[in-house]
Amino acid sequence: MKLVAAGAVSGARLAHAAGAVAAQVERWGKFAIELKGPATGNPFAEVRVAAEFTKGARTVKVEGFYDGDGVYRVRWMPDELGTWQWVTRSPVASMEGTKGAFTCVAPTAANHGPVGVTDTFHFRHADGTRYFPFGTTCYAWVFESERLQEMTLTNLKRAGFNKVRMCVLPKTFAAGEPERHPFPMVNGKLDFTRFDTEFFRHLEKRVKDLDAIGVQADVILFHPYGKPWGYDQMPKEVNERYVRYVVARLGSLRNVWWSLANEYDLLKTWTMEEWDHLFRVVEEADVAGHLRSVHHSGPMYDYAKPWVTHASLQTYDFDKTAEWKKAWGKPVIFDEVQYEGNIWRRWGNLTGEELTRRFWLAVTAGAYCTHGEVIAVKDSKDGMSADGGVLLGESPQRIAFLRKLVEGTNVGLQQMEGAYYRCANGNAGKPGEVILYYFDYHRPTDYPFPLPEGASYKAELIDPWAMMVTPVPGTFTGKSDITLSGQPYQAVRFKRV
Amino acid sequence: MKLVAAGAVSGARLAHAAGAVAAQVERWGKFAIELKGPATGNPFAEVRVAAEFTKGARTVKVEGFYDGDGVYRVRWMPDELGTWQWVTRSPVASMEGTKGAFTCVAPTAANHGPVGVTDTFHFRHADGTRYFPFGTTCYAWVFESERLQEMTLTNLKRAGFNKVRMCVLPKTFAAGEPERHPFPMVNGKLDFTRFDTEFFRHLEKRVKDLDAIGVQADVILFHPYGKPWGYDQMPKEVNERYVRYVVARLGSLRNVWWSLANEYDLLKTWTMEEWDHLFRVVEEADVAGHLRSVHHSGPMYDYAKPWVTHASLQTYDFDKTAEWKKAWGKPVIFDEVQYEGNIWRRWGNLTGEELTRRFWLAVTAGAYCTHGEVIAVKDSKDGMSADGGVLLGESPQRIAFLRKLVEGTNVGLQQMEGAYYRCANGNAGKPGEVILYYFDYHRPTDYPFPLPEGASYKAELIDPWAMMVTPVPGTFTGKSDITLSGQPYQAVRFKRV
Numbered sequence: 001m002k003l004v005a006a007g008a009v010s011g012a013r014l015a016h017a018a019g020a021v022a023a024q025v026e027r028w029g030k031f032a033i034e035l036k037g038p039a040t041g042n043p044f045a046e047v048r049v050a051a052e053f054t055k056g057a058r059t060v061k062v063e064g065f066y067d068g069d070g071v072y073r074v075r076w077m078p079d080e081l082g083t084w085q086w087v088t089r090s091p092v093a094s095m096e097g098t099k100g101a102f103t104c105v106a107p108t109a110a111n112h113g114p115v116g117v118t119d120t121f122h123f124r125h126a127d128g129t130r131y132f133p134f135g136t137t138c139y140a141w142v143f144e145s146e147r148l149q150e151m152t153l154t155n156l157k158r159a160g161f162n163k164v165r166m167c168v169l170p171k172t173f174a175a176g177e178p179e180r181h182p183f184p185m186v187n188g189k190l191d192f193t194r195f196d197t198e199f200f201r202h203l204e205k206r207v208k209d210l211d212a213i214g215v216q217a218d219v220i221l222f223h224p225y226g227k228p229w230g231y232d233q234m235p236k237e238v239n240e241r242y243v244r245y246v247v248a249r250l251g252s253l254r255n256v257w258w259s260l261a262n263e264y265d266l267l268k269t270w271t272m273e274e275w276d277h278l279f280r281v282v283e284e285a286d287v288a289g290h291l292r293s294v295h296h297s298g299p300m301y302d303y304a305k306p307w308v309t310h311a312s313l314q315t316y317d318f319d320k321t322a323e324w325k326k327a328w329g330k331p332v333i334f335d336e337v338q339y340e341g342n343i344w345r346r347w348g349n350l351t352g353e354e355l356t357r358r359f360w361l362a363v364t365a366g367a368y369c370t371h372g373e374v375i376a377v378k379d380s381k382d383g384m385s386a387d388g389g390v391l392l393g394e395s396p397q398r399i400a401f402l403r404k405l406v407e408g409t410n411v412g413l414q415q416m417e418g419a420y421y422r423c424a425n426g427n428a429g430k431p432g433e434v435i436l437y438y439f440d441y442h443r444p445t446d447y448p449f450p451l452p453e454g455a456s457y458k459a460e461l462i463d464p465w466a467m468m469v470t471p472v473p474g475t476f477t478g479k480s481d482i483t484l485s486g487q488p489y490q491a492v493r494f495k496r497v
Numbered sequence: 498m499k500l501v502a503a504g505a506v507s508g509a510r511l512a513h514a515a516g517a518v519a520a521q522v523e524r525w526g527k528f529a530i531e532l533k534g535p536a537t538g539n540p541f542a543e544v545r546v547a548a549e550f551t552k553g554a555r556t557v558k559v560e561g562f563y564d565g566d567g568v569y570r571v572r573w574m575p576d577e578l579g580t581w582q583w584v585t586r587s588p589v590a591s592m593e594g595t596k597g598a599f600t601c602v603a604p605t606a607a608n609h610g611p612v613g614v615t616d617t618f619h620f621r622h623a624d625g626t627r628y629f630p631f632g633t634t635c636y637a638w639v640f641e642s643e644r645l646q647e648m649t650l651t652n653l654k655r656a657g658f659n660k661v662r663m664c665v666l667p668k669t670f671a672a673g674e675p676e677r678h679p680f681p682m683v684n685g686k687l688d689f690t691r692f693d694t695e696f697f698r699h700l701e702k703r704v705k706d707l708d709a710i711g712v713q714a715d716v717i718l719f720h721p722y723g724k725p726w727g728y729d730q731m732p733k734e735v736n737e738r739y740v741r742y743v744v745a746r747l748g749s750l751r752n753v754w755w756s757l758a759n760e761y762d763l764l765k766t767w768t769m770e771e772w773d774h775l776f777r778v779v780e781e782a783d784v785a786g787h788l789r790s791v792h793h794s795g796p797m798y799d800y801a802k803p804w805v806t807h808a809s810l811q812t813y814d815f816d817k818t819a820e821w822k823k824a825w826g827k828p829v830i831f832d833e834v835q836y837e838g839n840i841w842r843r844w845g846n847l848t849g850e851e852l853t854r855r856f857w858l859a860v861t862a863g864a865y866c867t868h869g870e871v872i873a874v875k876d877s878k879d880g881m882s883a884d885g886g887v888l889l890g891e892s893p894q895r896i897a898f899l900r901k902l903v904e905g906t907n908v909g910l911q912q913m914e915g916a917y918y919r920c921a922n923g924n925a926g927k928p929g930e931v932i933l934y935y936f937d938y939h940r941p942t943d944y945p946f947p948l949p950e951g952a953s954y955k956a957e958l959i960d961p962w963a964m965m966v967t968p969v970p971g972t973f974t975g976k977s978d979i980t981l982s983g984q985p986y987q988a989v990r991f992k993r994v
Contacts, residue, residue: 342940342942343942344942344943344945346918349939349941349942350938350939351985376942420843441851443839443846444840444846445839445840445846445873447841486839488851
């Protein structure tokens with residue numbers, strides 16, 4: 001192994017010897033160390049570099065990665081204010097023992113930190129700000145044309161989604177042959193022993209672009225849609241090296257979530273032990289502790305396993321939510337409930353009304369839901385937005401309306417067990433602070449709402465499709481009969497006064 | 498026990514001694530013997546009378562019943578052409594050994610005989626005519642005003658239903674206090690040791706009225722809605738005597754089905770043994786072998802039990818149909834799938850669209866479905882038609898449209914296992930004679946139908962709501978892509994040419 005010339009001083013060295021390093025980083029921002037090291041052989045597989053970050057009694061060790069041209073990087077998302085000392089660690093002498101310090105300062109206004117779990121079944125940012133996932137799917141968007149990628153961002157900003165599910169590996173049935181793969185293409189074949197650093201720089205940019213518009217990136221590490229390139233048959237050591245590489249590159253970005261796979265069970269040759277192992281690899285490597293889950297087609301993964309932070313479901317069996325929440329003790333996201341669309345595939349031709357309805361059913365079951373759209377436009381690919389692009393459907397604005405309603409509660413909703421109609425409440429410390437009824441396909445012309453005795457409520461009629469909120473005059477307590485529209489898919493919200 | 502004077506001749510007597518007896522009865526018509534016997538004491542409980550009908554080697558013994566005023570009757574529905582000899586049997590000498598004969602002749606055109614099971618999962622009349630149940634509920638209609646009862650018949654005729662579920666016992670939440678009960682009211686309390694013969698004559702008339710308009714009477718023997726009168730707490734011997742009495746009176750009417758109960762499991766103090774026992778009582782007493790089932794609220798009865806002829810379900814879990822058919826090996830009727838209506842109860846406020854959809858889902862699952870409506874009209878009871886009256890809803894005409902489509906196949910439909918969309922076919926001896934697709938909430942703009950190779954089909958687009966059938970030009974064989982409307986709730990029918 002050849003030592004790289006630049007900054008190659010033996011023993012302890014100062015930070016400036018290892019390239020530009022910031023003196024101040026905001027909390028949950030990205031602190032990065034650049035090092036020079038060996039450029040020959042296969043540095044991706046052969047060279048390890050890491051850094052230890054220390055403040056008081058706490059030390060965090062973060063693995064770095066090779067970024068090509070003899071450049072190595074260690075990236076970390078500091079989570080605690082104050083001055084951190086750091087020192088690099090590597091078997092390569094030139095990258096061992098480089099030292100420095102930086103100050104972690106208060107975050108800027110838009111930076112609430114990464115999203116984690118709160119109150120068992122809900123989410124919040126690290127600064128305590130509640131986060132209610134209302135996501136959509138842009139699986140292969142980073143493989144689309146630049147024009148379509150920009151359209152995707154513009155559209156997401158407008159549409160009001162705050163999470164996307166996106167793949168690191170390309171899909172066969174999107175965007176044609178990708179310009180770049182995560183692995184370099186050599187003589188028409190992917191070299192799984194190395195990585196395409198250009199691809200990853202682009203991927204990082206897109207994840208950061210999402211953060212800039214307030215969107216979480218649910219980064220999907222594996223999927224079964226890459227068979228022609230051999231993505232379903234990579235050797236186990238490649239799978240692990242790939243996972244560690246992605247984590248080392250992206251783990252310092254605060255809006256990252258890890259989805260081990262889309263439809264993991266369609267990777268038929270993989271064993272459950274392999275999935276468990278890769279989950280533990282992510283858990284160990286990702287010092288930021290980003291959210292971790294895996295998405296299924298048929299049999300679910302066991303979401304009770306300790307390295308899973310939340311359930312990521314492909315089902316629309318919303319009535320089982322309570323059962324699953326009880327079994328797993330974690331938030332439930334219905335990450336695939338079929339798509340608004342017009343294609344002949346069964347999963348791709350819901351009406352906007354039906355998808356809107358599914359969001360309401362998920363939310364009033366105390367869970368969350370993810371949107372998707374596959375509207376084929378003749379002679380155009382722009383509308384096939386499950387891989388990015390412009391959403392043409394009717395559900396996004398209704399989902400955004402629901403998102404505002406839920407955010408307005410400031411707390412996560414939980415389903416009221418045994419309620420006669422679908423009913424969820426949000427507590428915020430006080431029982432029955434917000435009560436949300438959803439009547440689904442039922443269309444009563446009135447309903448005797450069994451409100452709690454000894455508390456007063458204001459009532460609002462909500463039309464989820466027209467996106468109208470109409471206050472009902474007066475206040476209500478105990479059993480309260482209220483006249484309803486007699487139309488299907490109505491909701492009523494009660495707020496304690 | 499006092500012998501009645503009229504016609505009391507000891508030993509063998511001629512038929513004319515026992516009142517008017519027809520010399521000819523059409524097949525599946527009603528043959529009746531009238532006898533005079535004791536009128537004192539409690540003949541309902543104390544006197545038994547029966548008749549044996551013999552033709553060649555076959556003898557059928559039929560229990561009779563007391564009809565008040567010293568009159569006893571034995572009724573039978575002859576099922577075989579030719580001359581039948583009969584003789585009465587009773588411990589009462591005056592009713593023992595009366596003899597006669599009659600000829601069972603070919604039925605009139607509208608008389609196809611009682612309905613039974615055919616091809617495991619379907620129904621046919623005794624003469625082989627296929628019967629496809631498209632029923633509705635008129636639970637307490639015989640307790641309503643005469644005006645409403647007449648309206649019920651007029652409406653049924655117009656609406657196109659061919660089965661009603663109707664109760665023998667009154668319900669508390671319909672029609673107010675009944676003019677008559679099946680048991681005589683004595684000092685404000687029902688005398689469960691006797692029967693009100695006037696009530697039963699009226700009940701019989703109404704069952705016959707239904708037959709006259711081609712409607713099967715699914716006669717519900719018990720239900721949990723008669724608590725204030727003590728119907729849920731009758732002694733076991735009363736339950737059995739009541740069942741035998743109803744069977745003796747109504748069993749000769751060809752359009753009768755027996756439903757042991759509506760929501761049997763809401764009769765909380767009853768044991769499963771009691772239900773099994775009463776099923777066997779009906780099975781034994783009803784020599785005509787009318788269809789037998791029982792309807793549930795929560796836990797289903799075990800429809801695999803040998804005395805059950807078909808399943809009578811309260812659920813709309815149509816996707817379980819194949820599983821249930823396999824387990825029970827019997828026809829499945831979704832007898833309660835919630836109601837088109839506008840009341841606040843969850844079961845009573847479906848749109849016409851949703852109820853129509855449920856019929857399509859049932860039928861294309863190879864099962865049958867029953868309609869119900871509870872549309873409350875301000876200051877009127879006429880619309881509350883789950884107990885009879887005039888149907889105001891939008892689903893009946895669409896259900897009648899579906900009935901015609903199904904009747905047009907001439908065979909029962911079976912669900913195609915593993916089909917990508919809901920698909921049922923009807924064979925009529927030739928595989929794939931009729932193939933019916935239903936797209937439910939899906940709205941593909943085209944679909945590559947996987948038709949059998951080596952057979953040619955005509956295709957028709959069906960709009961279940963607009964009740965339109967639109968032929969598609971050309972013929973189709975093998976995989977055939979057909980343009981669809983792109984609207985939800987569409988169907989396509991293929992007929993083999």
